[in-house]
Amino acid sequence: MVSLSFKEITERLKIIEFPKIDVVIGIGTGGVPAATMVAYHLDAELLVMTLNYRDDENNPRYNEPKVLEKANWDLEGKRILLVDDVSVSGKTMEAALEQLKGLNVKTCAMKGRANYVLFPEIKDCVKWPWKP
Template sequence: MTPLKFEDLSAPLKAWEFPARIDGVVGIASGGVVPAVMVAQQLGVGLRVIALNYRDEANEPRHAEPKLLSEIPDLGDWRRILLVDDVYVSGRSWEAARRHLPEEVEVLPFVFKGKQDFALISDLDGCVRWPWRTD
Protein backbone atom coordinates (compact mmCIF):
# COMPACT_ATOMS: atom_id res chain seq x y z
CA MET A 1 0.00 0.00 0.00
CA THR A 2 1.37 3.38 -1.00
CA PRO A 3 0.87 6.11 1.62
CA LEU A 4 0.00 9.51 0.21
CA LYS A 5 0.45 12.89 1.84
CA PHE A 6 -2.02 15.71 1.49
CA GLU A 7 0.54 17.60 -0.62
CA ASP A 8 0.66 14.66 -3.06
CA LEU A 9 -2.94 15.50 -3.89
CA SER A 10 -3.33 19.23 -3.33
CA ALA A 11 -0.56 20.33 -5.71
CA PRO A 12 -1.76 18.33 -8.74
CA LEU A 13 -5.37 19.19 -7.90
CA LYS A 14 -4.53 22.89 -7.97
CA ALA A 15 -2.89 22.44 -11.39
CA TRP A 16 -5.75 20.33 -12.84
CA GLU A 17 -7.61 21.88 -15.76
CA PHE A 18 -11.25 21.21 -14.97
CA PRO A 19 -13.93 21.56 -17.65
CA ALA A 20 -15.60 24.96 -17.90
CA ARG A 21 -19.01 25.83 -16.46
CA ILE A 22 -19.29 23.26 -13.68
CA ASP A 23 -22.41 24.03 -11.63
CA GLY A 24 -21.63 21.72 -8.73
CA VAL A 25 -19.91 18.60 -7.42
CA VAL A 26 -21.52 15.35 -6.30
CA GLY A 27 -19.35 13.10 -4.14
CA ILE A 28 -19.88 9.35 -3.91
CA ALA A 29 -19.88 8.36 -0.23
CA SER A 30 -18.10 7.19 1.48
CA GLY A 31 -14.70 7.20 -0.23
CA GLY A 32 -15.41 10.11 -2.54
CA VAL A 33 -16.56 12.62 0.08
CA VAL A 34 -13.16 14.13 0.96
CA PRO A 35 -12.06 14.30 -2.70
CA ALA A 36 -15.40 15.93 -3.60
CA VAL A 37 -15.01 18.51 -0.82
CA MET A 38 -11.53 19.38 -2.09
CA VAL A 39 -12.74 19.71 -5.69
CA ALA A 40 -15.83 21.76 -4.79
CA GLN A 41 -13.73 24.09 -2.65
CA GLN A 42 -11.20 24.60 -5.43
CA LEU A 43 -13.92 25.31 -8.00
CA GLY A 44 -15.95 27.46 -5.64
CA VAL A 45 -19.16 25.51 -6.31
CA GLY A 46 -21.69 23.66 -4.20
CA LEU A 47 -21.45 20.08 -3.02
CA ARG A 48 -23.96 17.25 -2.72
CA VAL A 49 -23.40 13.64 -1.64
CA ILE A 50 -24.87 10.37 -2.85
CA ALA A 51 -24.18 7.33 -0.65
CA LEU A 52 -23.63 3.91 -2.16
CA ASN A 53 -22.25 0.71 -0.71
CA TYR A 54 -20.47 -1.88 -2.80
CA ARG A 55 -17.28 -2.98 -1.04
CA ASP A 56 -16.49 -3.91 2.55
CA GLU A 57 -13.62 -2.70 4.73
CA ALA A 58 -11.26 -5.23 3.08
CA ASN A 59 -12.19 -3.79 -0.36
CA GLU A 60 -14.08 -6.94 -1.33
CA PRO A 61 -17.46 -6.68 -3.08
CA ARG A 62 -20.23 -6.86 -0.51
CA HIS A 63 -23.11 -6.89 -3.02
CA ALA A 64 -23.56 -7.94 -6.64
CA GLU A 65 -24.17 -4.27 -7.51
CA PRO A 66 -23.66 -1.04 -5.56
CA LYS A 67 -26.64 -0.29 -3.30
CA LEU A 68 -28.08 3.17 -2.79
CA LEU A 69 -27.95 4.13 0.90
CA SER A 70 -29.18 7.73 0.75
CA GLU A 71 -31.82 9.84 -0.87
CA ILE A 72 -31.01 11.17 -4.31
CA PRO A 73 -29.46 14.63 -3.80
CA ASP A 74 -31.47 17.60 -5.00
CA LEU A 75 -29.35 19.25 -7.68
CA GLY A 76 -31.61 22.26 -8.04
CA ASP A 77 -30.73 24.12 -11.24
CA TRP A 78 -27.37 22.40 -11.73
CA ARG A 79 -27.06 21.25 -15.33
CA ARG A 80 -23.36 20.28 -15.51
CA ILE A 81 -21.67 18.51 -12.62
CA LEU A 82 -18.57 16.59 -11.66
CA LEU A 83 -19.33 13.19 -10.11
CA VAL A 84 -16.34 12.54 -7.84
CA ASP A 85 -15.04 9.36 -6.21
CA ASP A 86 -11.75 8.36 -4.63
CA VAL A 87 -10.89 5.54 -7.06
CA TYR A 88 -12.16 4.17 -10.35
CA VAL A 89 -11.38 0.51 -10.94
CA SER A 90 -14.37 -1.31 -12.41
CA GLY A 91 -16.51 1.81 -12.68
CA ARG A 92 -19.44 0.10 -10.96
CA SER A 93 -19.90 2.64 -8.17
CA TRP A 94 -19.54 5.59 -10.53
CA GLU A 95 -21.99 4.12 -13.06
CA ALA A 96 -24.49 3.25 -10.32
CA ALA A 97 -24.33 6.78 -8.93
CA ARG A 98 -24.80 8.20 -12.43
CA ARG A 99 -27.92 6.09 -12.98
CA HIS A 100 -29.52 7.67 -9.90
CA LEU A 101 -28.93 11.26 -11.04
CA PRO A 102 -31.32 13.11 -13.38
CA GLU A 103 -30.83 12.24 -17.05
CA GLU A 104 -30.99 15.89 -18.12
CA VAL A 105 -27.88 16.72 -16.07
CA GLU A 106 -24.53 16.45 -17.85
CA VAL A 107 -22.37 14.33 -15.55
CA LEU A 108 -18.59 14.43 -15.94
CA PRO A 109 -16.30 12.02 -14.07
CA PHE A 110 -13.40 12.88 -11.80
CA VAL A 111 -11.52 10.56 -9.45
CA PHE A 112 -8.37 10.86 -7.40
CA LYS A 113 -6.90 7.51 -8.54
CA GLY A 114 -7.45 5.38 -11.61
CA LYS A 115 -6.11 4.56 -15.05
CA GLN A 116 -8.49 6.96 -16.78
CA ASP A 117 -7.74 10.37 -18.24
CA PHE A 118 -10.09 11.88 -15.63
CA ALA A 119 -7.97 10.60 -12.72
CA LEU A 120 -5.77 12.95 -10.71
CA ILE A 121 -3.28 10.10 -10.12
CA SER A 122 -3.01 7.60 -12.95
CA ASP A 123 0.52 6.30 -12.56
CA LEU A 124 0.25 4.37 -9.27
CA ASP A 125 -0.52 0.68 -9.18
CA GLY A 126 -2.07 -1.04 -6.19
CA CYS A 127 -3.84 0.40 -3.20
CA VAL A 128 -3.09 3.75 -1.61
CA ARG A 129 -3.52 5.06 1.92
CA TRP A 130 -5.29 8.39 1.73
CA PRO A 131 -3.97 11.06 4.11
CA TRP A 132 -7.38 11.40 5.79
CA ARG A 133 -7.62 7.69 6.66
CA THR A 134 -6.77 6.69 10.22
CA ASP A 135 -7.25 2.92 10.00
Protein backbone atom coordinates in the same frame (compact mmCIF):
# COMPACT_ATOMS: atom_id res chain seq x y z
CA MET B 1 0.81 0.54 -0.89
CA VAL B 2 1.32 4.14 -1.96
CA SER B 3 0.83 6.90 0.62
CA LEU B 4 -0.49 10.24 -0.54
CA SER B 5 -0.60 13.44 1.47
CA PHE B 6 -3.13 16.27 1.36
CA LYS B 7 -0.36 18.43 -0.10
CA GLU B 8 0.27 15.98 -2.96
CA ILE B 9 -3.44 15.84 -3.76
CA THR B 10 -3.75 19.63 -3.62
CA GLU B 11 -0.75 20.05 -5.92
CA ARG B 12 -2.26 17.61 -8.42
CA LEU B 13 -5.60 19.45 -8.31
CA LYS B 14 -3.79 22.62 -9.37
CA ILE B 15 -2.54 21.09 -12.64
CA ILE B 16 -5.73 19.33 -13.77
CA GLU B 17 -7.68 21.44 -16.25
CA PHE B 18 -11.26 21.01 -15.10
CA PRO B 19 -14.12 22.62 -17.01
CA LYS B 20 -16.37 25.14 -15.24
CA ILE B 21 -18.30 23.18 -12.61
CA ASP B 22 -21.35 24.31 -10.64
CA VAL B 23 -21.84 21.27 -8.40
CA VAL B 24 -19.48 18.56 -7.15
CA ILE B 25 -21.19 15.36 -6.06
CA GLY B 26 -19.14 13.08 -3.83
CA ILE B 27 -19.91 9.39 -3.82
CA GLY B 28 -20.25 8.48 -0.17
CA THR B 29 -18.65 7.25 1.72
CA GLY B 30 -15.17 6.91 0.24
CA GLY B 31 -15.44 9.79 -2.20
CA VAL B 32 -16.60 12.44 0.27
CA PRO B 33 -13.15 13.65 1.42
CA ALA B 34 -11.91 13.72 -2.19
CA ALA B 35 -15.05 15.54 -3.37
CA THR B 36 -14.70 18.05 -0.55
CA MET B 37 -11.19 18.92 -1.70
CA VAL B 38 -12.28 19.14 -5.35
CA ALA B 39 -15.32 21.30 -4.55
CA TYR B 40 -13.19 23.68 -2.50
CA HIS B 41 -10.60 23.85 -5.30
CA LEU B 42 -13.27 24.56 -7.92
CA ASP B 43 -15.30 26.89 -5.67
CA ALA B 44 -18.36 24.74 -6.36
CA GLU B 45 -21.32 23.56 -4.32
CA LEU B 46 -20.83 20.15 -2.67
CA LEU B 47 -23.47 17.42 -2.48
CA VAL B 48 -23.12 13.80 -1.35
CA MET B 49 -24.71 10.77 -3.00
CA THR B 50 -24.70 7.83 -0.63
CA LEU B 51 -23.83 4.59 -2.39
CA ASN B 52 -21.99 1.56 -1.14
CA TYR B 53 -20.38 -1.42 -2.80
CA ARG B 54 -17.21 -2.36 -0.91
CA ASP B 55 -16.28 -2.75 2.75
CA ASP B 56 -13.25 -1.25 4.50
CA GLU B 57 -11.08 -4.14 3.28
CA ASN B 58 -12.16 -3.42 -0.34
CA ASN B 59 -14.29 -6.56 -0.63
CA PRO B 60 -17.70 -6.29 -2.33
CA ARG B 61 -20.54 -6.17 0.21
CA TYR B 62 -23.25 -6.59 -2.41
CA ASN B 63 -23.59 -8.03 -5.92
CA GLU B 64 -23.69 -4.48 -7.24
CA PRO B 65 -23.43 -0.96 -5.78
CA LYS B 66 -26.48 0.04 -3.75
CA VAL B 67 -27.95 3.50 -3.56
CA LEU B 68 -28.42 3.94 0.17
CA GLU B 69 -30.14 7.30 -0.03
CA LYS B 70 -32.01 8.57 -3.09
CA ALA B 71 -30.90 12.01 -4.24
CA ASN B 72 -33.70 14.54 -4.63
CA TRP B 73 -31.90 17.56 -6.03
CA ASP B 74 -32.80 20.04 -8.76
CA LEU B 75 -29.69 19.88 -10.94
CA GLU B 76 -31.20 20.78 -14.32
CA GLY B 77 -28.85 23.06 -16.25
CA LYS B 78 -25.99 22.57 -13.75
CA ARG B 79 -22.49 21.44 -14.73
CA ILE B 80 -21.79 18.50 -12.45
CA LEU B 81 -18.58 16.75 -11.46
CA LEU B 82 -19.12 13.33 -9.89
CA VAL B 83 -16.17 12.43 -7.62
CA ASP B 84 -15.00 9.19 -6.01
CA ASP B 85 -11.68 8.28 -4.43
CA VAL B 86 -11.14 5.15 -6.56
CA SER B 87 -12.92 3.89 -9.66
CA VAL B 88 -11.37 0.62 -10.79
CA SER B 89 -14.27 -1.55 -11.96
CA GLY B 90 -16.41 1.53 -12.56
CA LYS B 91 -19.49 -0.11 -11.04
CA THR B 92 -20.07 2.48 -8.32
CA MET B 93 -19.50 5.36 -10.74
CA GLU B 94 -21.96 3.77 -13.20
CA ALA B 95 -24.60 3.37 -10.49
CA ALA B 96 -24.16 7.01 -9.52
CA LEU B 97 -24.32 8.14 -13.15
CA GLU B 98 -27.57 6.23 -13.55
CA GLN B 99 -29.04 8.43 -10.78
CA LEU B 100 -27.92 11.53 -12.74
CA LYS B 101 -29.09 10.34 -16.16
CA GLY B 102 -29.92 13.17 -18.56
CA LEU B 103 -27.78 15.73 -16.74
CA ASN B 104 -24.47 17.36 -17.72
CA VAL B 105 -22.08 15.15 -15.73
CA LYS B 106 -18.31 14.59 -15.90
CA THR B 107 -16.49 12.17 -13.61
CA CYS B 108 -13.37 12.46 -11.49
CA ALA B 109 -11.46 9.87 -9.48
CA MET B 110 -8.29 10.20 -7.47
CA LYS B 111 -7.21 6.86 -8.97
CA GLY B 112 -8.68 4.58 -11.63
CA ARG B 113 -10.95 5.43 -14.55
CA ALA B 114 -12.91 8.66 -15.03
CA ASN B 115 -12.99 11.73 -17.26
CA TYR B 116 -10.44 13.31 -14.90
CA VAL B 117 -8.02 11.15 -12.91
CA LEU B 118 -5.65 12.85 -10.50
CA PHE B 119 -3.18 9.97 -10.15
CA PRO B 120 -3.42 7.81 -13.31
CA GLU B 121 0.10 6.52 -12.74
CA ILE B 122 -0.80 4.81 -9.46
CA LYS B 123 -1.81 1.17 -9.90
CA ASP B 124 -1.29 -0.02 -6.31
CA CYS B 125 -3.56 0.44 -3.31
CA VAL B 126 -3.43 3.93 -1.81
CA LYS B 127 -3.14 5.03 1.82
CA TRP B 128 -5.31 8.15 1.71
CA PRO B 129 -4.51 10.92 4.20
CA TRP B 130 -8.11 10.88 5.47
CA LYS B 131 -8.08 7.16 6.32
CA PRO B 132 -6.64 5.93 9.65
